[in-house]
Amino acid sequence: MAGDRWFKLMLSSLPHDFLIRLALNFAATLVLVRWLYYPAQRDRDLSFSLFMFGLTIFLVAYVLKTLDLPASFGFGLFAVFGLLRYRTEGISNKALTYLFIVTALAMLNALGRFTLLDFAVVNGAVLLITGLAEQGRLLGLPAQAREVRQTVQYERVDLIRPERRADLLADLSARTGWMITRVDVTEVDFVKDVATLRVYRQPQEPADSADRGPRPLPTWAAED
Structure with missing residues (x-):
């Protein structure tokens, strides 16, 4: 019971704007990784990396926003992490593209100044276009060509x-x-x-x- 009260107190102390943005970013990352990337690539390790990149980049960008630091600092920090992680390990162009999409969504959801409807439309548009491209629809390819x-x-x-x-x-x-x-x-x-x-x-x-x-x-x- 004490743990439940502490958890509710912690949630109540967090800004509602942060919780909404965090939930939206998690939902977008979940759809992107669980239903778009993983069914096509079957790469559990990189799926985990995509989830954690989405979370950590969002948190770093949101903290930078509250500290009034330039957003370029966040992109520079991501670049350093990316070089350390992927400097010696081969990664496909498609995996890099998904990594960029996750990072862009995290930065957008953390720093964007939109209404909730605008956030939903932008995230939905990115996921829709990514899904169509993954299935080959944008190139006129059949689904079985994946x-x-x-x-x-x-x-x-x-x-x-x-x-x-x-x-x-x-x-x-x-x-x-x-x-x-x-x-x-x-x-x-x-x-x-x-x-x-x-x-x-x-x-x-x-x-x-x-x-x-x-x-x-x-x-x-x-x-x-």
């Missing part, structure tokens, strides 16, 4: 030659059961006879569904 990217360790380096690309696709499809559309060779280790491949496949909801039971991946496969 691709899921995964990184695999592959031991048959003899098949990575350009003239054997068809054999490589056939072997990967047979061993994984995925509908693989294209493959990029990112790294080759001739000492261990292992190649690192970036595999693009069409999403297969029935096969990925939990109610059909887990399907073990090959030992050489690792999700990106």
Whole structure:
């Protein structure tokens, strides 16, 4: 009971403007990550990063607003964090785009001087356009043309030659059961006879569904 009273007191002491903006930013980030990014990429690690970036950038920007510091200071702080986090780790262009969208929404929701309706319209417009772009609607592509990217360790380096690309696709499809559309060779280790491949496949909801039971991946496969 004491904990409940302390929690209610803490909430009552917070400005209503802060709580509304925080709830709106969380809702926008949730829709962006849970229903747009994750179904297409299946990247849990970066999904967690997107959530935390959205929260921390919002909090930093809101504090800067109350201290009357320039907003450029917040962008500079985000740039420093981004360099420290992603300086040595490869990240796709799409993931960087989602990271930018999350950051932009957090800054907008923390610093924007709009009405609640304006906030809802702006956030909704960003999410709608992102969803249409993710599904390929803006390019006139069918929904099934979406691709899921995964990184695999592959031991048959003899098949990575350009003239054997068809054999490589056939072997990967047979061993994984995925509908693989294209493959990029990112790294080759001739000492261990292992190649690192970036595999693009069409999403297969029935096969990925939990109610059909887990399907073990090959030992050489690792999700990106």
